[in-house]
Amino acid sequence: MLRAASEQHNDRARRFVVGMGRGAAGALIFGMPMLMTMEFWYLGFYISHERLLLLLFANMPLLVMLARHIGFEETFTWREAVRDAIIACGIALVISAAVLTLIGNLKPGMPASEILGKVAIQVVPASIGALLGRSQFGGKRDEEAEQEESSRSTSYGQELFMMAAGALFLSLSVAPTEEVILISFKMTPWHTLAMLVLSILLMHGFVYAVAFRGTHELTEETPWWHAFVRFTLPGYIVAMLISLYVLWTFDRLDDMAPTQILMSAIVLSFPGALGAAAARLIL
Amino acid sequence: MTTTSRNRHKESGEPHWLEWGTGIVSAILILAMIAWIAGVSILREEVPPRFHSTVTAVQPVHGGYHVGFEIVNEGTITAAAVVVRGEIVEGGQVVEAGEVTFDYIPATSKSSGGMLFLQDPAGREVRVRAVSYTDP
Numbered sequence: 001m002l003r004a005a006s007e008q009h010n011d012r013a014r015r016f017v018v019g020m021g022r023g024a025a026g027a028l029i030f031g032m033p034m035l036m037t038m039e040f041w042y043l044g045f046y047i048s049h050e051r052l053l054l055l056l057f058a059n060m061p062l063l064v065m066l067a068r069h070i071g072f073e074e075t076f077t078w079r080e081a082v083r084d085a086i087i088a089c090g091i092a093l094v095i096s097a098a099v100l101t102l103i104g105n106l107k108p109g110m111p112a113s114e115i116l117g118k119v120a121i122q123v124v125p126a127s128i129g130a131l132l133g134r135s136q137f138g139g140k141r142d143e144e145a146e147q148e149e150s151s152r153s154t155s156y157g158q159e160l161f162m163m164a165a166g167a168l169f170l171s172l173s174v175a176p177t178e179e180v181i182l183i184s185f186k187m188t189p190w191h192t193l194a195m196l197v198l199s200i201l202l203m204h205g206f207v208y209a210v211a212f213r214g215t216h217e218l219t220e221e222t223p224w225w226h227a228f229v230r231f232t233l234p235g236y237i238v239a240m241l242i243s244l245y246v247l248w249t250f251d252r253l254d255d256m257a258p259t260q261i262l263m264s265a266i267v268l269s270f271p272g273a274l275g276a277a278a279a280r281l282i283l
Numbered sequence: 284m285t286t287t288s289r290n291r292h293k294e295s296g297e298p299h300w301l302e303w304g305t306g307i308v309s310a311i312l313i314l315a316m317i318a319w320i321a322g323v324s325i326l327r328e329e330v331p332p333r334f335h336s337t338v339t340a341v342q343p344v345h346g347g348y349h350v351g352f353e354i355v356n357e358g359t360i361t362a363a364a365v366v367v368r369g370e371i372v373e374g375g376q377v378v379e380a381g382e383v384t385f386d387y388i389p390a391t392s393k394s395s396g397g398m399l400f401l402q403d404p405a406g407r408e409v410r411v412r413a414v415s416y417t418d419p
Contacts, residue, residue: 156302190324193317229309233309237312256389
């Protein structure tokens, strides 16, 4: 009896450690491109700390929503979702600090605000990775879910939220590089228009036309443009808003003329829209 | 509403009016963006970069004087690698000069920077002007 209890205890501890390991793997995979990008290191000291703080705060509800959405089990509560989101942030923090130290970017003697800024900016993408890692890489849960022929409903708001998370992840990883604004300067307005239309078409195609696993279907009698108006167009607007927000966070919009702002937002929405569409498929 | 079963998502056939509302608002916004950009590209003639700069602040700093300035690109084409030269002029003679390079000054936008001089610009003329740029 005592033995069974201790075995159960061991099993739980083992599962916890495995979960942490998966989270760390996810944080590494998702965070690595950004951890090894020069602009992200510099952002640590030139980004305004208020905007950074706001980004970290905005990341939290996103993580909680993701955790809640991914948690397949019906018993999964909001409390557990918040717990998972906080753990994901913790893993992301440790992993980011460890990798930045490993590549010689954090050294003793650096001002605390620089260290804080460098690590904090990495926490956002890495925490999304950690959260996905903890749940998506866990094979057992997925199999169970499939066997049970589980059926769940996502509210419209949640669906938009998922798109925001996908868009945030992709635009965040691209936005700090100089290329985004450089591309918008190289493009003529006609290029920008083509990009806008293409982004929307790709988004729709990803989710409805190309039969990926997780593809969305329409009921027979619904015409295609129903989903286009109800999901794809709002999805693009969500990606656009996220792009503007990310560009603003990284000080890319200050003193820019409105047309230039719009053009760089459209450039950043290109990866953002793909991220949003991918999020609908994967999650 | 979307229902997921066996990794297939199915959009509900009878959506809430809010979904249509959001969709229609989004459509309007996207059409407005398209109209805006198309309008810009049709109506706006191509004006090469033209710069206009103003000195905004002069203040003593450790070991010299800080001259802050703003530079506006009045053209409709973005300029890259803009070299801005600042000079303190007294009696038609340049007594001190400095240079700064801006990575980009976008079309019809503003950038700001600063220069450090050893001599006090007070009572003398300070000239700040762009001397060269490249197309991005």
